[in-house]
Amino acid sequence: MRQNAGANPRRNPRTAPLRSVGCPGYAALGGPGNRGHRGPAALRILALKLFGLPPDLQRPKTPLRLRACNTLGMALRKTKIIATIGPACDEPRTLASMIEAGMNVARINLSHGTFDEQRARIERVRSAAQQKEANLAILIDTRGFEIRTGPVEGGGAVLVAGQPFALHCTPTAGDEHGVSVSFNGIAEILKVGDRVVIDDGKIELVVSALRQGRVDCEVTCGGTLRDRKGVNLPDTQLIRDDLDEGSHADLDFAAEIAADYVAASFVQTGKDVDEIRRHLESRQTTIPIIAKIENGLGVQNLETIIERANGAMVARGDLGVELPVTQLPHIQKHIIRTTVSRGKPVITATQMLDSMERNPRPTRAEVSDVANAILDGSSAIMLSGETAAGLHPVEAVSTMAELALSAEASLEEYGTLQNVVGNPSDAIVEAVAQAAITMAKHIDAAAIIALTDTGFTARSISKFRPHCPIFAVTGSESVRRRLAMNWGVTPILYPGHGDDDESIEFAVRYGSERGHLRPRDVIVATAGRSQMSGGTDMIQVRRV
Template sequence: MTGHTRRTKIVATIGPASANPATVSALIEAGMDGARLNLSHGTQDDHARTAQLVRDAEAAAGRPISLIADLQGPKLRVGDLDHEVELEDGGSVVIAGEDAAQDGDIPVSPAVLGSVLQPGNDVLIDDGMVRLRVDRVERGRARCDVVVGGTVAAHKGVNVPGIPLPIPSLTRKDLDDLDAALEFGVDFVALSFVRSASDVTALRTLIEARGSHAWVIAKIEKAEAVAALDAILGEAHGVMVARGDLGVEIGAAEVPLLQKRIIHHALERSKPVITATQMLESMIHSPEPTRAEASDIANAILDGTSAIMLSGETAIGEHPVEAVAVMDRIALAVEPHLGYRHETPQASDEPTIDQAMSNAACDVAEALSASAILVPTFTGRTASAVARLRPQRAILALTHNMDSLRHLALEWGVTPLEITETTDVEDLWTRSIAAARDSGFVSSGERIVITAGTAVNLPGGTNVIKVDLA
């Protein structure tokens, strides 16, 4: 795969530092495949303008860009403060739900904390930078010892590891933000603090009821989600390894192996998986990454992640375009060392037709050293099934469906290409080959492998593998 095109996709969060036409265009030119809108911050009008910036830059670039709305979810946060609070090691402080907070307390919303805390519980603020331990609880107010001091600012995140919270998976803010995000046409909705498959099902039902084709990404960042991973993967269109809150919830030492496990399970399900949080944290201020950060990105790629994500690095950082370019260079250096995940499903595995056909198509393409695997598709599912095997060949997904083009922009190794609609299978193959040639991924006369369905434009109908010349 020398001279190959980068196959691991890059997601960048668009925020105050990058929400302008020049920077968004530069991010796409540097290699951004997906743009994330963090709905925990900013206004709906801000995000609507950013979404339009992305769509304008997408049209100018001539390739699909996934737009991801990341809902805040049932996140505990410090409430409004008149000023930042400095806590010293060994001191004490009272935390309380906003409805019970008194002068000098640290208010936390939603106002459920006082009803669930018990003496001995840990309370972590700002991703664990400040650590408190509950001493006693009275009338919804918890007096805590300061184990690790620091600065507490308004609206910083609060975690209570191991304590189930009686909060719905979608808050009122989330429902309002969801309506706005679907209105400006996002392709994915990321659901924060997923606890069960039913959380994902509820969001999918709401999206479908609003007539949207947006896919759901379940963020794995709680112990409950890890325990229910397979069930969640059965309902979600993709997952995110949200390492920030996951590390706070279960401990940083557990995250690396969990990352590998989540990625592996997602691959087995043919679901795209995004690895996120602090991948290039130092580049918020530095123009160069640390060696540890470069290794972290490389290891996520070697684990098999579909995409790698930047958060503060591009949302508020001083070097957003450089951060994307660094990810691009690391991926290009690492990917040639990825192995083909050859799998021959057994009847006892009960593979789907898509899985069996994609396995066979990849095997044929590898055996013949084909230049590319062409996947004419309606929903994109067959292209995802091919991508899960990480073949050495280019994967070209051909579709007239704009929703599928943008969904596949986040799928590992898949280059989504638009073709005009047809109902004739022979015409579909002809148009697909022509588009592959026009894209520059294959040259006239090179061998290609096509896998598709003879029932054109019907999901789940893959039943043909065809070897042809471009």
């Protein structure tokens, strides 16, 4: 921010109430001196740099970090938190506490439980959110084509390295000698010497013989085998051309309960995304698709997958099994940067606070992992077993929120997405978004207010990771919920039908009433209500 704006001899002071940036020659440069004129955003920034900001617009110089510490509410935390809902957090009181602690998105994992159980779970989540007047999105995580073990007698069996163990293609009660798997064609695609990895690498087998309806193995890495654990075949490339019956049922369920997002498992090509989208459209829904990148093919085809999906998930559990674990840090950064550069949200998931399933505090390594995922540019960070089955679900969410706030204080210094590449297909909207962010940084704005019908404006601004919160004002309840996933965005539902000025004032009141804005703060507002995605073309600067 210019420190001596008042000493600039070219700037004429202006004391009238602000409706747009006030500086000489600004209207001639395209400034919106009246509401009807919209000039080029780049010229408005030039005017700011040439003439400075009038003293009456300069906000009190409170450090951004201090503002974050002194102000209440989730809006100040830019990285969103996804929590998996399961038996450990089923009670309404626990769900309410998780919302208070900072949960933005509730993940429903269809790999566990029946549709009826998950439907009841979703009803409890939505009821808790309504009671807390919280904006909460529902993410349905589909099974996709995954292989899982069947039930194990007594809930668990101990496997020891060196012992024989069988995988059965037909339903068989599991024990220390063998277990059934959900894919009855597994014996046809494996060969002797192939590895079989169970439960994200906790147990490893090597194929010793192939028989009719059975795969004989030797345990090379032992552990406790429990019910319905994931099975990976890192030495086998399995490509399926069509959605299976289970995937259809999962997508139908997501459409039925009006999910805000679908996380599609084991996406390997752009064609996979297209097929999922066609099925959702056949159910008269446009639920956004988060593509879970879980194997080598998904990484190889990342560009086309991200182009067709609405976001991505770094599914580190399967990635760390399917690919050499030493490549995982690089792959994580690659997926995050590629997704954010397209202006789409990206989730980092798996074992982020894994020890908190058992312990009330995270390990030092987990603290660093969460912080680095945020510094890499993650839009959201996800808790799985920590909340679904752990002993401390509320503490896991609150710990994640505290770690996120701490890491975000270092984003400008250590973050990796300060110079993210633009998307040429959205050049006009991105130019306006960058202009708004540049202006906000130059004048140390307290917030950017984005008026949006579809959420596209807010997502475009979020892509460039501004220093201040983004207040996204929309008249759509579904858009409001979906924006709960986007980095730095605080969605605000505007119930009225007023013009842009009224919508902006509504957002200012919202921020002021919650302590996010103070008198004499400066905000940047952007809009372009063309009733279509990508119609943003206006920027204003206002004083609270």
